[in-house]
Amino acid sequence: MTPIIQAKGLSRFYGIVMGLNNVSFEIGDGLTGLVGPNGAGKTTLIRLITGQIRPSAGDLLVFGQRPWNRPDVLRRIGYCPEGDAIHGELNPIDWLVSLGCLSGLNKATALARSVQMLDRVGLEAAHRRKSVGRFSKGMKQRVKLAQALIHEPDLLVLDEPMNGLDPMGRREISDVLLKLAEGGVHILISSHILPELESLCSQLVMMNWGRVLAAGSQQHIRNDLHTWSERVTIRCDQPSVLARHLLDGGLIRGFEIEPDSDAVILTLQDPPDFYRRWTQVVLESQVAVFEIRSETRSLNQIFERVTT
Amino acid sequence: MALLETGYRPWHGQVQNVWKRRAVVARHTMRTCLRGRVVRFLVIVPWVLALVTVIAYFGVGQILVPDGLMEPLNFYLLNGRGRAIMDGLVAWMALYPDITVRAVANFLLLSLAGFAQTISFLIITIVIPRLLTQDVASNAIVVYSSRAISRLDYLGGKLAGLLGVLTLSWLGPVLTAWFLGNVVAPDWTFFWHARSALVHSLLFIVPVMIAVAVIALGISSLSPKARIARATWLIIWILTLPLIGIARITHPWLAYLSISHVIDRLGKAIFSPYQDFIQARDNLPFFNSVFGKLPTEKIQLWGDAPMMGPVIALTIMTAVAVVILWRRIRVL
Amino acid sequence: MSRNEAVTPPPVSDVGPDLGQAADALWCLVWKSRLTVRRLPRMIILVALLPLLALITSSDSHIRGFLMIALNFHLGIVIPLVCLIQMAAPIRDEAEQGTLPFLATRPLPRTTFFLLLHGCHLLWLEIVFLVAGLLLLAAGFYLEVPDITEMIGPFLLAQAGALVAFSGLSALIGLLTRRYLLLGLLYGSVIEVGIGGIPTNINVLSLSHHVRVVVSVFDPADLFLRSNSGTALISGLVLIATGVIAAVLAALVYRGREFAGGPDA
Numbered sequence: 001m002t003p004i005i006q007a008k009g010l011s012r013f014y015g016i017v018m019g020l021n022n023v024s025f026e027i028g029d030g031l032t033g034l035v036g037p038n039g040a041g042k043t044t045l046i047r048l049i050t051g052q053i054r055p056s057a058g059d060l061l062v063f064g065q066r067p068w069n070r071p072d073v074l075r076r077i078g079y080c081p082e083g084d085a086i087h088g089e090l091n092p093i094d095w096l097v098s099l100g101c102l103s104g105l106n107k108a109t110a111l112a113r114s115v116q117m118l119d120r121v122g123l124e125a126a127h128r129r130k131s132v133g134r135f136s137k138g139m140k141q142r143v144k145l146a147q148a149l150i151h152e153p154d155l156l157v158l159d160e161p162m163n164g165l166d167p168m169g170r171r172e173i174s175d176v177l178l179k180l181a182e183g184g185v186h187i188l189i190s191s192h193i194l195p196e197l198e199s200l201c202s203q204l205v206m207m208n209w210g211r212v213l214a215a216g217s218q219q220h221i222r223n224d225l226h227t228w229s230e231r232v233t234i235r236c237d238q239p240s241v242l243a244r245h246l247l248d249g250g251l252i253r254g255f256e257i258e259p260d261s262d263a264v265i266l267t268l269q270d271p272p273d274f275y276r277r278w279t280q281v282v283l284e285s286q287v288a289v290f291e292i293r294s295e296t297r298s299l300n301q302i303f304e305r306v307t308t
Numbered sequence: 309m310a311l312l313e314t315g316y317r318p319w320h321g322q323v324q325n326v327w328k329r330r331a332v333v334a335r336h337t338m339r340t341c342l343r344g345r346v347v348r349f350l351v352i353v354p355w356v357l358a359l360v361t362v363i364a365y366f367g368v369g370q371i372l373v374p375d376g377l378m379e380p381l382n383f384y385l386l387n388g389r390g391r392a393i394m395d396g397l398v399a400w401m402a403l404y405p406d407i408t409v410r411a412v413a414n415f416l417l418l419s420l421a422g423f424a425q426t427i428s429f430l431i432i433t434i435v436i437p438r439l440l441t442q443d444v445a446s447n448a449i450v451v452y453s454s455r456a457i458s459r460l461d462y463l464g465g466k467l468a469g470l471l472g473v474l475t476l477s478w479l480g481p482v483l484t485a486w487f488l489g490n491v492v493a494p495d496w497t498f499f500w501h502a503r504s505a506l507v508h509s510l511l512f513i514v515p516v517m518i519a520v521a522v523i524a525l526g527i528s529s530l531s532p533k534a535r536i537a538r539a540t541w542l543i544i545w546i547l548t549l550p551l552i553g554i555a556r557i558t559h560p561w562l563a564y565l566s567i568s569h570v571i572d573r574l575g576k577a578i579f580s581p582y583q584d585f586i587q588a589r590d591n592l593p594f595f596n597s598v599f600g601k602l603p604t605e606k607i608q609l610w611g612d613a614p615m616m617g618p619v620i621a622l623t624i625m626t627a628v629a630v631v632i633l634w635r636r637i638r639v640l
Numbered sequence: 641m642s643r644n645e646a647v648t649p650p651p652v653s654d655v656g657p658d659l660g661q662a663a664d665a666l667w668c669l670v671w672k673s674r675l676t677v678r679r680l681p682r683m684i685i686l687v688a689l690l691p692l693l694a695l696i697t698s699s700d701s702h703i704r705g706f707l708m709i710a711l712n713f714h715l716g717i718v719i720p721l722v723c724l725i726q727m728a729a730p731i732r733d734e735a736e737q738g739t740l741p742f743l744a745t746r747p748l749p750r751t752t753f754f755l756l757l758h759g760c761h762l763l764w765l766e767i768v769f770l771v772a773g774l775l776l777l778a779a780g781f782y783l784e785v786p787d788i789t790e791m792i793g794p795f796l797l798a799q800a801g802a803l804v805a806f807s808g809l810s811a812l813i814g815l816l817t818r819r820y821l822l823l824g825l826l827y828g829s830v831i832e833v834g835i836g837g838i839p840t841n842i843n844v845l846s847l848s849h850h851v852r853v854v855v856s857v858f859d860p861a862d863l864f865l866r867s868n869s870g871t872a873l874i875s876g877l878v879l880i881a882t883g884v885i886a887a888v889l890a891a892l893v894y895r896g897r898e899f900a901g902g903p904d905a
Binding site for chain 2: 693696697704705708709712713717718721725729732733736821822825
């Protein structure tokens, strides 16, 4: 299947400052998360994808074509930028209608879709005739998302879409994005809120220092980290007994018993083998297990691991 | 359960007084304004002009002494008649040093102040967005107000910073020209004879500088956009210049809408070059025949001006700027 | 809700909006951003300032004063300066505000987008100045300036042409350099005021000269203005052509330049 976004040796410089350095990756369909700290190159990459800037070297294809000055490519992209800025003097309906018309909708369609999209992003009707400049950050974020959706793009590019939203708002937007993805829209989300990306995105692109450090599914990335020893914490009544049994069984490489607690931190030898056989070993040890926690399955841990 | 940050230690140092905090704002403003090669170049230009003024003043001084530098130049460059005229000129000037030195000093410092004013206005054109515009755009007043300084301290610091820049580009060169010009004069009495030029310079430049700085701050606070602030300043400075021509054929008071005209008239009122001209014409017999042929009315138009009109106009402009500042710069 | 369940009737254009649609959309954005309650007092003051000035300068030589304000000041200084301030940086303004991404990522060719945006801003300026010009002429009528009704046509045409020409030029300068205000003032001092004010063979380089030629169809203006020899029709065409060519060049510059900001924060 043709990737939605393809980068080959892509570089982008701002004078002597390096935004992106010789990155190559492919982004397929579905929900993809773009992860990286400040200055990693995420916004630069997003600007390249949305045709706002051009590469200094290499190539970037979106739907098989370069996006710079290509209306046919831009027609299929919906973009929600990060900043707070918005045409503040207009009310959201007028603003969305104008942007919808600029995207190729006729006025009646744009008006209908504006209302529909504002319903979808959860902006209450009472606010729809006020000027956007008076909105809170969260309300502006919803309106920005609505303008990205108004022309039903095939690729949705969202730069920090959850900024300014309360937890309920984030949940609502996440639901919207999941439904869009189910409906066949390809979504690229850049975010710092790693737990949300973890639940939303099947694919990840991890960036730092202008480079793509890892790309693919979370599992794929984790499997690629050969030298990475997964760690598991088990709380039980006899940590030392359990640890000895697991060590004798060849399931762990090492362990550490937390002082003044009933927990043992295990460094696994072979994670799949451990998860297949550990219950048997626990039964044999006759140790009562209260809690088992893998500290290495979270996106946060993967990211920290990849970027250090 | 309370969260305890065991690494946290409260600071028990000495709190600086409010003047030191104001000085921080002023210092930061000056540093921001003086950023960039263009501004630094423009700041240097009046000092170069001041040097030229010193040289001219030095030349006049050398004319007045018999063994001065000009004497061999006169001998070699001028023919007999020229030398005789020059000798007569020198003799009369030496008889009336108070008129000569005072008039020359007044004229030179007034001219230097005028050039320095234009350069300073150019500097303000460049730096005006850095004064308050950026703070208005970013709502930095909120950050400042969360510190131990009031709105007045903040504005006072900004004003002091801009005055520091204008001192570098306007007052400083003029005072330095006066001082150095008299240092290289052939006689210490030059300091005494030129004292009025110093007083005029201080009386003229200091209040005008303060007024211009307040007006610039007011304009700077009008909009969060740098372009609008700069354009407004240019409109007030340049766009009002044609009003002077319109005022000449309609109502003379219209000219006071132009800040350049107001400052120019104020300078002429304080330095009163026309009075120097009249005194030179009446008391230096050699010059009588020369000056008597000049169009006195036109010279009066150029060199004489009432004080009240410009003072009132400048006061009104400053008051309007203060009102704008007070309304724009506040925590919302 | 899946895409297949979308409620809207006709499908979206495959490539993008047609010119009329895009122009209409941008025009809505422009005028609705400009004509707000907050900006109305400022706009009224700006529009009424010169007519008020013309009224209060009425004196024995009020005709000369009025012509000076209307011809020299309004046409020769206010219009070029306002064009430089307002028309030089619509793209830079949007980029500075952070709203350019919403517009620049729409399916419009860059040149088309720029020309339409420029056109919308120019149309707004023409409307505002039409009101200002009519008020100024009304002040002239009140001051009993002779043959003022004959001045309406040449004055408004000259004004419209001046706006087109100076807007285009300002747009080009604004895209070429960030220091467009200073460059514009330099151009104005040297070409418009300097060369344009002196009767030489090269004063046709000055747009203000052509503006004066157009307005000099009105005889009192012809007597009042200097350096205005020429044919009004040709000068009018020169003004329009300069504006259009400069705008097109600006659009071509925009096509190749990026305004999306610097490195990531």
